Amino acid sequence: MIPPQDVARQRATSGGYTGIVTFTNVDLAEFDPAEFGDTRPFDALVGRFVLQYLPDPAAALRRLAGFVRPGGIVVMHDMDASNPDVSFPRCQLWNDCYALLGALFRAHGIAPDFGRHLTRVFLDAGLPWPDVESGAMTGGKPGSTAFAWLGSAVQAVEPLLLQAGVALPEGIAIDGSLTATLERAVRESRSMILGNTHYGAWTHLDDGPHRSE
Numbered sequence: 001m002i003p004p005q006d007v008a009r010q011r012a013t014s015g016g017y018t019g020i021v022t023f024t025n026v027d028l029a030e031f032d033p034a035e036f037g038d039t040r041p042f043d044a045l046v047g048r049f050v051l052q053y054l055p056d057p058a059a060a061l062r063r064l065a066g067f068v069r070p071g072g073i074v075v076m077h078d079m080d081a082s083n084p085d086v087s088f089p090r091c092q093l094w095n096d097c098y099a100l101l102g103a104l105f106r107a108h109g110i111a112p113d114f115g116r117h118l119t120r121v122f123l124d125a126g127l128p129w130p131d132v133e134s135g136a137m138t139g140g141k142p143g144s145t146a147f148a149w150l151g152s153a154v155q156a157v158e159p160l161l162l163q164a165g166v167a168l169p170e171g172i173a174i175d176g177s178l179t180a181t182l183e184r185a186v187r188e189s190r191s192m193i194l195g196n197t198h199y200g201a202w203t204h205l206d207d208g209p210h211r212s213e
């Protein structure tokens with residue numbers, strides 16, 4: 001497998017960004033740009049589905065935002081996978097498979113509804129009150145990408161679910177056929193289905209020499 005940072009570099013090169021964009025693979029709990037010779041403050045700090053996995057999200061955000069210049073922007077995008085009601089009329093298989101994602105978060109000590117807490121996390125990090133927008137994948141029409149999204153997600157995390165002792169839905173093969181099984185079940189129940197709710201929060205750092213604490 002090509003390392004993800006090499007894929008990113010290739011994409012930057014093919015997009016004409018050689019020498020403009022660099023990629024570094026680090027543990028964010030310890031990241032210090034000075035170690036990479038970058039002492040200038042950043043214009044923006046952007047993270048998607050990363051903050052919720054860090055052991056202390058507010059502390060990490062506070063530290064990372066410290067590398068952003070006054071007036072710069074901090075943008076975080078995280079999810080809520082805690083909704084127990086994600087099909088209308090109810091499609092039990094869709095609900096059961098979706099619930100596995102939340103169960104896995106819980107098993108690893110990660111808040112499954114983290115996205116809903118972004119405002120508090122920004123404030124706990126000493127940042128100005130953020131703007132927030134949210135939205136959920138919604139649909140279920142035959143052929144929808146929602147089926148492959150949940151089918152492949154459950155398939156990918158099956159070993160972690162087993163390791164964590166999370167009970168899997170009975171009588172269902174967790175393999176490449178799951179996407180089609182989900183699609184069939186939703187078609188039979190004629191349901192509208194929901195996926196994770198995504199929350200995007202952003203704020204500009206104060207222009208003064210110090211941010212609000």
Ligand SMILES: C[S@@+](CC[C@H](N)C(=O)[O-])C[C@H]1O[C@@H](n2cnc3c(N)ncnc32)[C@H](O)[C@@H]1O
Nearest residue numbers: 026027028029030047048049050051053054055
């Ligand atoms: C669900 S993936 C999201 C990937 C990508 N940002 C996206 O939106 O598709 C979670 C990512 O968080 C990263 N991650 C988790 N803990 C981390 C840490 N302490 N330092 C750096 N990255 C971390 C993982 O390596 C993984 O790439």
